Amino acid sequence: MSTETVRTHLFIDGGWRESAGTETIPVISPLTEERIGSVPEASVDDVDAAVAAARAAYRSGWRDLSHAERAAHLRRFADELESRAEERARTVTSENGMPIALARFAEGQAPVQLLRYYADLIEATPAEEERTSTPLPGTTIVRREPVGVVGAIAPWNFPAVLSMFKIAPALAAGCTVVLKPSPETSADSYVLAEAAIAAGLPSGVLNIVNGGTEIGQYLVAHPQVDKVAFTGSTAAGRQIGRVCGELIRPVTLELGGKSSALILDDADLEQTVAGLASASLLNSGQTCYMSTRILVPESRYDNYVDAITAMSSSLPIGDPMDENVAVGPLASERHRNRVLSMIDRGRNDGGTVTTGGGRPADFDRGFFVEPTVFAGIDNSASIAREEIFGPVLTVIAYDGLDEAISIANDSSYGLGGTVWTTDPDRGVDVARRVETGSFGVNYYNLDWGSPFGGVKESGVGRELGPEGLAAYQSLKSIFLPA
Known part of the structure; x- marks a missing residue:
């Protein structure tokens, strides 16, 4: 074409x-x-x-x-x-x-x-x-x-x-x-x-x-x-x-969905953040099951914010026909404008943008939005509750596993989600407690042979x-x- x-x-x-x-x-x-x-x-x-x-x-x-x-x-x-x-x-x-x-x-x-x-x-x-x-x-x-x-x-x-x-x-x-x-x-x-x-x-x-x-x-x-x-x-x-x-x-x-990535206190930081590139930003975030609410232990919050920021800012943006590009333009002008308006709402809610936050400076045309990470925000913010359907992540701190699961379940949606841990059995236990139709342990991918759909x-x-x-x-x- x-x-x-x-x-x-x-x-x-x-x-x-x-x-x-x-x-x-x-x-x-x-x-x-x-x-x-x-x-x-x-x-x-x-x-x-x-x-x-x-x-x-x-x-x-x-x-x-x-x-x-x-x-x-x-x-x-x-x-x-x-x-x-x-x-x-x-x-x-x-x-x-x-x-x-x-x-x-x-x-x-x-x-x-x-x-x-x-x-x-x-x-x-x-x-x-x-x-x-x-x-x-x-x-x-x-x-x-x-x-x-x-x-x-x-x-x-x-x-x-x-x-x-x-x-x-x-x-x-x-x-x-x-x-x-x-x-x-x-x-x-x-x-x-x-x-x-x-x-x-x-x-x-x-x-x-x-x-x-x-x-x-x-x-x-x-x-x-x-x-x-x-x-x-x-x-x-x-x-x-x-x-x-x-x-x-x-x-x-x-x-729709507004899924969570629950990062447990034993997770490997490097492997987890590498996995989030796909689990949270696939197709420039225009994927219904993306884990866009990233829940992180308070004790490791700053380290994860820095690592997620670095990962998001490193993703190649550009012509989607380029084999090396990870982030293409959004699908339409109307949708790009909606995503940008949600980013503005995140700022108004008191969130701190650690990377991104607008259109890439090097592109004078195309419906592009930079991968954007918000820190310093909680689950009550509009960008943590509404589906954005774009490359926008919120990093939310939690104190203890029970609170993490409570935050994950405090959503009107329930489509996907992930947990990140070095103990797969512990990850499965967490998966059983999250109110959702599908869930991944240390990754997320659909299986043609298993049911996919949501709750709520x-x-x-x-x-x-x-x-x-x-x-x-x-x-x-x-x-x-x-």
């Missing part, structure tokens, strides 16, 4: 279709702040067509394929995406500023791995099982059936892989999908569509409609959608949850693992007499 790339069609019912509307969505480079492309904005008529195509594909055979047949489709889809992995990674980097070294895995290879994981899983999962009836004699057949048409809404921070969190298990289960990408990152979904066509994915099984909030709201409330899967902000998740609750419609919500305002439901497949299945019990 080094030159302007103009897309003129939507992917609906297995092919390219002109939008019924006339509006377009610009693709803006976060590096140059210039327009580098555009995609058509879907109208409500386009959403109707996409949902109708998904409904027809579901009823006409996709749900009735054997698990092995669907697995074969997913593997062909994975092969085609793998052949386009570099193209997709570079497209995402052009759209949202993700460092290319990260994008090659997260946006190029990870969606391929997820398709293959769910192909293997569905092939090994029986559609039915028999159970001995209780209390009366007899047999019950417990059957797993697909829920139907899925409205999937993906965010802009990891658009390719977080779309596939939904697409892969849904298709494996026998559902069909209408995907709405974020308007900031719609271009990479065209690579996804091209792979689906090349793989021979049946028409209507996957459909893609571009649009903003209004199109998302229309899709969520559509009468022919059977389930909604959403990743994004807690504010938007609340609205979606209200609609799905009113409609008695199943929904999976993966929302971080969401409802789970993605990944067998639990992620189950989210797209409905259970039916068939009772048989003895």
